[in-house]
Amino acid sequence: MTAFKTLDDLGDVTGKVALVRVDLNLPMQDGAVTDDTRIRAAAPTILELSEKGAKVLLLAHFGRPKGERVSTQSLSMVVGAVEKTLGKEVMFVPEIAGDVVKQAVGILRAGDIAILENTRFWKGEEKNDPELAKAIAANADFYVNDAFSAAHRAHATTEGLAHVLPAYAGRSMQAELEALDKALGAPEKPVAAVVGGAKVSSKLDVLKHLVTQVDHLIIGGGMANTFLAAKGVDVGKSLCEHDLTDTANAILATADASGCTVHLPYDVVVSKEFAANPPSLRTCNVHEVAADEMILDAGPAAAETLGDVLKTCRTLVWNGPLGAFEMAPFDAATVALAKTAAALTAEGSLISVAGGGDTVAALNHAGVAQDFTYISTAGGAFLEWMEGKELPGVAALSA
Ligand code: ADP
Ligand code: MG
Numbered sequence: 001m002t003a004f005k006t007l008d009d010l011g012d013v014t015g016k017v018a019l020v021r022v023d024l025n026l027p028m029q030d031g032a033v034t035d036d037t038r039i040r041a042a043a044p045t046i047l048e049l050s051e052k053g054a055k056v057l058l059l060a061h062f063g064r065p066k067g068e069r070v071s072t073q074s075l076s077m078v079v080g081a082v083e084k085t086l087g088k089e090v091m092f093v094p095e096i097a098g099d100v101v102k103q104a105v106g107i108l109r110a111g112d113i114a115i116l117e118n119t120r121f122w123k124g125e126e127k128n129d130p131e132l133a134k135a136i137a138a139n140a141d142f143y144v145n146d147a148f149s150a151a152h153r154a155h156a157t158t159e160g161l162a163h164v165l166p167a168y169a170g171r172s173m174q175a176e177l178e179a180l181d182k183a184l185g186a187p188e189k190p191v192a193a194v195v196g197g198a199k200v201s202s203k204l205d206v207l208k209h210l211v212t213q214v215d216h217l218i219i220g221g222g223m224a225n226t227f228l229a230a231k232g233v234d235v236g237k238s239l240c241e242h243d244l245t246d247t248a249n250a251i252l253a254t255a256d257a258s259g260c261t262v263h264l265p266y267d268v269v270v271s272k273e274f275a276a277n278p279p280s281l282r283t284c285n286v287h288e289v290a291a292d293e294m295i296l297d298a299g300p301a302a303a304e305t306l307g308d309v310l311k312t313c314r315t316l317v318w319n320g321p322l323g324a325f326e327m328a329p330f331d332a333a334t335v336a337l338a339k340t341a342a343a344l345t346a347e348g349s350l351i352s353v354a355g356g357g358d359t360v361a362a363l364n365h366a367g368v369a370q371d372f373t374y375i376s377t378a379g380g381a382f383l384e385w386m387e388g389k390e391l392p393g394v395a396a397l398s399a
Contacts, residue, residue: 002398004177005168007048007144014053015110016141020045020170021157023147024060024078024115033081037377038149043086045146045170046113050088053110057140058082059096059119059157061150067123075118082115090115096122096157097135105139119157126155133160146170148177149378151393152385162396169397177394179374180385183353184213188314194306194337196221197320197358200244206319209388211255211262216309218263220322220333225295227252227264233286236270238295263306267299269323269330276327297323298333306333307340310350316341318354319386321362335366342371355382 022042026033033039042058049056063073076092083090091114093104104114119125124132133156137143143165145151150158151173161167169177184191191214195203200223210217219227222239229235230248255262265286270293272280283299298306303322310316318341325331344350354363355376363369376382381391 002395004174004394004397005166006174007045007168007171009168010052010142013049013142016054017057017105017139018049018054018142018144019057019059019136019140019157019161019165020049020144021059021147021150021161022046022170023149024058024075024082025062025149026078026081028077031077033078036081036085039078039082039085041172041377042146042170045144045172046086047088048171049144050111050113055105055108055110056113057093057101057105058113058115059136060115060147061120061125061155061157062118063120065118065120067120067126069121073118073121075115079115086113088113093117097132097138101139119155122156124156126153128154128156128160130156130160130164132156133164137161137164140165142166142168144168144170145393145397146172147393148173148376149381151391152381152389154392158393159396162393162399167397173397175374176376176378179353180376182351183315183317183374184386184388188351190215190313191315191317192216192218192310192313194218194220194316194318194322195320196223196322196334197356198222198239200226200241200248203320203383204247205387206383207251208254209386211251211260212258213388214260214317216261216263216313217255218306218309220265220298221320221324223320224264224298224322227262228286228295231264234289234291235286235295236289236291236293237272238289238293263309265298265302265322265333267301268295269297269299269332270295274324274327277329281329296327297325297330300332300336303333303336306337310337310340310344314350316350316352316354317386318352319356319359319383321358325358325362325365331362331365334362338363338366338368342366342368345371345373355379355386
C-alpha cells in the first residue's frame with residue numbers, strides 16, 4: 001500500500017481550518033434522512049478534529065445537480081440529521097468558496113463544525129477544475145479525505161484539493177484502505193474471491209483482475225450461468241449472457257494459466273417462474289436443467305463444497321450474491337456461505353472483506369454483516385478497487 005498521512009500526523013490544529021470531504025449523499029424521503037450510516041461513518045473523523053480544536057468545514061456532494069444550484073438538492077437539508085448523529089450544533093454555509101465561507105470561518109470558534117453547500121452545484125467540481133480547488137483551499141489550512149466511496153472519481157473536492165493543501169486520510173478512509181489492503185494488496189494466502197450477482201458484463205474487469213490475484217474464484221449468481229453455458233451446459237431460461245461465452249472461456253483460460261481454481265455450482269435450485277417459493281421449485285444437477293426452467297440459486301451441495309473451500313483459505317473477498325437472494329428460498333446458498341465465512345472469521349482463521357450494495361443487503365439478511373472483518377459500503381469505488389484500479393482520490397493522498 002502506498003503511504004498516506006492520517007490524523008495521527010497532524011500537529012497542533014487549534015483554530016486551524018480543516019476541509020473534510022465526507023459522504024453525505026444520504027437516502028432521503030419526504031425531506032427526511034432515512035438512514036444515517038454514512039454520517040456515522042464520518043463521525044469519528046469530524047469529532048476527532050473538532051475535539052482537537054480545528055474549525056471543521058464539511059464538503060460533500062448530494063445527488064446529481066450537474067453544476068447548477070438545485071434547491072431540492074441543497075445540503076442544508078441534511079444539517080439536522082448530521083447534528084443529531086454528531087450530538088453537536090452544525091452551521092450551514094450556502095457556498096464552498098469565497099467571502100461567504102471566509103466570513104463563516106471568522107464566526108466559527110475552535111472545534112465548531114459547518115457544512116458547506118453541495119459541491120456539485122459548481123461545474124468545476126466534476127471537471128476537477130484546479131481554479132475551483134484553489135478557491136476552496138483559500139479559506140483553509142489542510143484537507144482531510146474521509147470519503148472512500150467517492151475516491152474513484154477525480155473531482156475537485158475528492159482529488160484536486162489534495163494537490164493544493166496538506167492532505168490526510170480520515171479515520172474511515174484509513175480503515176477502508178487498511179482493510180482492502182489486507183484483502184487484496186498484501187493478503188494472507190490462500191485467498192478466495194466470491195463474485196456473484198446478476199451479470200458477467202457488469203463485472204468483467206473484476207473477474208479478469210481477480211483470476212490473476214486469487215487462489216480460488218467462486219462464481220455465483222446469474223453470472224455463473226454464463227460460465228456454465230460457455231462450458232456447454234444448457235441453462236434453460238436462466239439469466240445468461242450467451243454473447244459472452246467467448247469472454248467467459250478466455251477468463252477461465254487465464255485462471256488456469258494463473259493457478260486460480262474456478263468454482264462453479266454443480267447442483268442448482270431452479271424453477272419455472274421467478275416468484276417466492278414457486279410450485280415448480282426443485283434442486284437438480286446443472287446438467288438436468290429443463291428448457292423452461294431458470295437457475296435462481298446454487299444448490300445445497302455446492303454451498304457446502306464452497307464452505308469447504310473457505311475452510312482452506314486465510315482471506316476472502318466477496319462481491320455479489322450467489323442467487324436471487326431477495327426471494328425465498330433463493331437466498332439459501334448465499335446465507336449458508338455467509339454464515340460459514342462469519343464462523344471462520346470468528347474463529348480467527350479467515351479475514352473476510354465484502355462490498356457491494358446487494359452484497360451488503362444479503363449479508364445483513366443473513367444476519368452476519370457484523371461478523372465479517374470489514375464491510376465496505378462504497379459501491380462503485382469498491383468495485384473499481386476489485387478491478388485493481390488505482391483510485392484517483394487515494395492516489396492523490398499518497399502523492
Ligand atoms: P452488488 O450490488 O453486491 O454488486 P449485483 O448488483 O451485481 O450485486 O447483483 C445482485 C443481483 O443479482 C440481485 O438483485 C440478485 O437477485 C441477482 N441475481 C443473483 N443470482 C441470480 C440468478 N441466478 N438469476 C437472476 N438474478 C440473480
Ligand atoms: Mg447491485
